[in-house]
Amino acid sequence: MKNIAYILFAFFLLNSCSNNAKEESDLKNDIISLHEKMMNNDEALMKNKMKLDTLLKQAKDTLVLKPLVAKLSSADDAMDKWMSQFQPDMTGKSHDEVISYYNNQKKLVLAVDSQIKTAINESNKYLSAHK
Numbered sequence: 001m002k003n004i005a006y007i008l009f010a011f012f013l014l015n016s017c018s019n020n021a022k023e024e025s026d027l028k029n030d031i032i033s034l035h036e037k038m039m040n041n042d043e044a045l046m047k048n049k050m051k052l053d054t055l056l057k058q059a060k061d062t063l064v065l066k067p068l069v070a071k072l073s074s075a076d077d078a079m080d081k082w083m084s085q086f087q088p089d090m091t092g093k094s095h096d097e098v099i100s101y102y103n104n105q106k107k108l109v110l111a112v113d114s115q116i117k118t119a120i121n122e123s124n125k126y127l128s129a130h131k
Contacts, residue, residue: 032088044120044124049123
């Protein structure tokens with residue numbers, strides 16, 4: 001009877017480790033997927049920034065243009081900062097540490113993505129109104 005208990009304990013222990021690894025992998029993959037979507041917006045961000053920079057050089061009234069350029073630059077900087085500090089390799093970390101880190105990183109990448117989309121949308125509105 002003890003042997004069966006040990007076998008069941010070992011089975012549940014191994015199954016638990018497998019579920020932890022899957023949870024960690026799924027969360028990491030979510031972050032990478034969000035990052036890839038965010039990078040797809042990078043081209044629009046830089047294109048709008050270049051257009052606004054050109055308009056800024058020609059404009060006499062820069063009260064509207066400067067904040068738009070600043071938002072685009074800030075969003076780009078936020079993306080660069082997130083990418084430079086993200087550490088996908090969690091070797092040697094406990095499951096709880098990995099999940100905590102990845103959950104925090106997911107929140108950060110979502111915030112950066114929102115910042116990028118907002119900057120692009122605002123600059124698109126300005127650019128389409130001032131063609």
